[in-house]
Amino acid sequence: MDDQDAVVCYGCVGDEYLKALIKNEGASAKCFYCKKKRKAITIELLSDWVADAMWSFFENTSVWERGDELNFHVAEMLGCDDTDDALVGDVCGELVTCSHWDIRQGGEARFEEFGLYMPRQLRPIEAERKWQDFRTGIMHKSRFFNQSGKQFLEWLFGSIDSFRNLRTSDLNEDAVVRTLKASDCRELFRARECKSLDDARVIAINPAEKLAAPPKEKARAGRMNPEGVPVFYGAFDRKTCVAELRPAIGGSVISGQFRLTRDLRVLDFQRLEDAYEHAPLSLFDPECRLKMERRRFLRTFHQKIKSPVLPNQEHEYLTTQVIAEYLSTQHTPRFDGVIFSSAQNSGGLNIVLFAHVISMESAGEVLRPPHDPNKPTRGIEYVPETLVRHKIKEVDYKFDDEGHTGNDVDPFGQYPDHDDDWDW
Structure with missing residues (x-):
């Protein structure tokens, strides 16, 4: 691919936020992929954005059942339907390539060409902090006219109507x-x-x-x-x-x-x-x-x-x-x-x-x-x-037995070690 043509327009990606980002950050140019002239960015810049997202939300794994190859995640991220899409291949090429100059300087490719990657363990630390601030505010500061409490609940329930058990059309x-x-x-x-x-x-x-x-x-x-x-x-x-x-x-x-x-x-x-x-x-x-x-x-x-x-x-x-x-x-x-x-x-x-x-x-x-x-x-x-x-004749008690050492319980112990149900 010729470097001067290595640009992609907003129309060649499916992620709506990424489309808007390219429109805002890009310049008018002929897209290497669809050949249309509209707002576009270089493949190098797009690859940097993808790399930042990969570092933030994914980690290496050697377990096939949990991980997927890089092109799978890049396709999902860009909103492309096919992992064999030319754009996906070019972005992955940038991510796994290390120049000779970088190698001589002790550098290495950002990602492994045949590596497996899985979502990082994400615990809702900031959301839990907001919840604790909300409880403290209404219990020990001000229940009535508590503006911060209302703002938290607006943030929490803001789009609750769009939550459903299954991905169906029956609301x-x-x-x-x-x-x-x-x-x-x-x-x-x-x-x-x-x-x-x-x-x-x-x-x-x-x-x-x-x-x-x-x-x-x-x-x-x-x-x-x-x-x-x-x-x-x-x-x-x-x-x-x-x-x-x-x-x-x-x-x-x-x-x-x-x-x-x-x-x-x-x-x-x-x-x-x-x-x-x-x-x-x-x-x-x-x-x-x-x-x-x-x-x-x-x-x-x-x-x-x-x-x-x-x-x-x-x-x-x-x-x-x-x-x-x-x-x-x-x-x-x-x-x-x-x-x-x-x-x-x-x-x-x-x-x-x-x-x-x-x-x-x-x-x-x-x-x-x-x-x-x-x-x-x-x-x-x-x-x-x-x-x-x-x-009332009898009451049935059910309980769980667990060893007690006197140590505090991990406040995030209710969350599993790995996320296997992300809903991107």
């Missing part, structure tokens, strides 16, 4: 942000502990009111609400609903079924564990590392949300309370509720519906047919004759 089937349709009649359950027969009789007389979310005057602080803000805590099955109350052996619990009266928009934290953001990442983007960390951090967020809080440690709820308040009042469009796994019943799912869904005051704003928009109604209602009384 609701695999989406993290789901629409629960009233027409599907999904069963929801809510329970209350009964300390006496009188408690059970009171609930049985008016279950629609007594099993529903408490009025604001009686709403106690919980995982997703501060004191005085009522929300609906429920589950998708009775066993989970009962387990979440942590009733004592010999006690009684009454549960009832509820149904939605309108479609609701909810954030499913369980799906978030295995979700991918479909917006592609560019390794040429200076913010790429932080964006990768954010994606990885979000996939661990479910564990932070569902973790049980021990008695007398209820102040730990402050973090999730602020998150719920942000999702229900500040995020656009706002959420009607959240779904997360039960910490008390393995495999069970909890659902929390926010205040504006269960309130008569705001119901008219978000009604869906067939309800009369002039007639206020809540977003959820009790299903008559569905009461069940549960007598």
